[in-house]
Amino acid sequence: MWMRRLSLLCVLPLVAPAAYALDDGKAPDKAPIVIYKDARQALSIYIETYRAGDKSGPSIDALRYAADGGEALARWKLGRMYAAGDGVPLDDNKAYHYFQQIIQSYDESNPNPRERGVVASAFVAVGAYAMSGRPHAGIQQDPHRAFEMFNYAATEFGDMHAQYNLGLMYLDGAGIGKDVRRGARWLRLAADKQHMESQAVLGRLYFNGIEGVQRQRALGLMYLTMARDAVSDQMRDRWIIDLYDEAISNASDNDRQAALAFLEQHMKARQ
Numbered sequence: 001m002w003m004r005r006l007s008l009l010c011v012l013p014l015v016a017p018a019a020y021a022l023d024d025g026k027a028p029d030k031a032p033i034v035i036y037k038d039a040r041q042a043l044s045i046y047i048e049t050y051r052a053g054d055k056s057g058p059s060i061d062a063l064r065y066a067a068d069g070g071e072a073l074a075r076w077k078l079g080r081m082y083a084a085g086d087g088v089p090l091d092d093n094k095a096y097h098y099f100q101q102i103i104q105s106y107d108e109s110n111p112n113p114r115e116r117g118v119v120a121s122a123f124v125a126v127g128a129y130a131m132s133g134r135p136h137a138g139i140q141q142d143p144h145r146a147f148e149m150f151n152y153a154a155t156e157f158g159d160m161h162a163q164y165n166l167g168l169m170y171l172d173g174a175g176i177g178k179d180v181r182r183g184a185r186w187l188r189l190a191a192d193k194q195h196m197e198s199q200a201v202l203g204r205l206y207f208n209g210i211e212g213v214q215r216q217r218a219l220g221l222m223y224l225t226m227a228r229d230a231v232s233d234q235m236r237d238r239w240i241i242d243l244y245d246e247a248i249s250n251a252s253d254n255d256r257q258a259a260l261a262f263l264e265q266h267m268k269a270r271q
Contacts, residue, residue, distance in 0.1 A: 036062065036065055036066075038069060039065065039066045039067075039068070039069020039070055039071045039074070040066070040069075040071065042062045042063070042065040042066040042069065042071075042074075043062070043063070043066035043071045043073060043074050045059075045062045046059050046060075046062040046063045046066060046074070049062070060087065060088070063077055063078060064078065067098065067101075070105060072102050072105065072112075072115040072118045072119060072122075073115070073118050075098040075099070075101050075102050075118075075122075076098070076099075076102060076118045076121060076122060078094075078095075078098045079094075079095045079096075079097075079098035079099045079102075079122070079125065080095070081095075082094040082095035082098070083095035083125075091137070092129070092134040092136070092137035092139065093134075093137040093138055093139070095125075095129075096126070096129050096134070096137065096139055099122045099125040099126050099129070100122075100126060102118060102119055102122035103119070103122050103123060103126060106119050106122075116157065119157070120153045120156075120157035120159040120162065121159070121161070123149045123150075123152055123153035123157075123159070123162065124149065124150065124153050124159060124161045124162050124165065126145075126149050127145070127146045127147075127148075127149030127150045127153070127162070127165060128146070128165065130142040130143070130145040130146040130149060131143060131146035131165070131169075131174070143169070143174050143175020143176070144175050146165075146169070146175065147166070147169055147175055147176055149162075150162045150165045150166040150169065151166060154166045154186065154189075158189075160189070160190040160193040160195040160198070161190075161195070163186045163187070163189045163190035163193075163195075163198070164186070164187065164190045164195055164197055164198045164201075166183075166186045167183040167184070167185075167186035167187035167190065167198065167201070167202075168183070168201070169183070170182045170183030170186065171183040171184075171201070180205070180210060180211040180212055180213055181211075181212050181213055184202060184205050184206075184213050187201055187202040187205070188202055191223055191226075194226075194230070196226075196227050196230040196231070196237075196240065197227070197240070199223040199224070199226045199227035199230070200223070200224060200227035200228075200239070200240040200243050200244075202220075202223050203220045203221065203222070203223030203224030203225075203226075203227060203243065203244075203247065204220065204224070204243050204247070205220065206219045206220030206223065207220025207221055207224065207247045207251075208220070217251065217252075217255045217258075217259075218254075218255050218258030218259045218261075218262055219259075219262055220247065221247055221248070221251055221255055221256065221258075221259035222259045222262040222263045222266065224243060224244045224247050224248075225244065225259060225263060226263070226266075227240050227243075227244065228240060228241060228244040
């Protein structure tokens with residue numbers, strides 16, 4: 001069994017995620033009536049008020065207005081909020097709905113470069129929901145659809161989260177034919193983009209030489225070291241620490257020295 005976490009949602013830099021204030025149920029004496037020129041203006045107002053520290057109802061109303069008007073970023077933010085129960089009740093059905101809207105509105109023949117990251121992330125999110133399923137929210141498990149979503153985002157957008165999930169599907173043979181070497185190739189694409197989970201899983205593959213993947217202990221230790229150094233939450237990412245500790249305890253002095261040389265080369269290539 002592979003030790004990993006499904007990469008569901010990536011964080012977009014335009015609006016930093018934060019906790020939203022929960023509605024205390026007390027209605028104001030006079031609720032302000034806000035009229036927006038269009039969805040783009042509503043999204044701009046949401047971003048401005050959010051950055052100013054206003055995480056109350058009016059700013060979320062602006063976000064909903066923007067989402068209803070077709071703004072992909074607004075739909076993405078609302079999907080994230082409902083998926084996490086962040087400032088709104090946890091509702092996987094609504095989250096899935098907003099992510100689906102992004103995908104359905106995407107015009108492949110005339111893509112909007114401004115929305116590229118949002119669209120890629122929506123494909124990954126829908127794929128993750130299809131992979132795990134949410135029967136209580138009316139979302140059935142569908143590995144074939146998950147593969148379609150991950151494969152599209154991985155190939156068309158080069159999304160590292162999609163590449164990671166696609167790699168895991170090939171490793172596990174979940175809904176597709178098992179192909180560890182192909183899975184390793186997808187993982188390496190994501191790992192070289194500094195995707196921590198991909199580095200950890202790929203490092204284990206290389207270090208141990210599993211099911212047709214050539215054993216390269218020093219290269220595996222290099223990827224495991226990068227993953228270990230990227231850990232910020234030791235509870236959540238304990239599995240990465242455990243993989244690194246297991247490898248380093250079994251590595252020879254030559255393995256460690258070669259891994260360090262590989263790491264130095266890798267860092268220089270990124271400069």
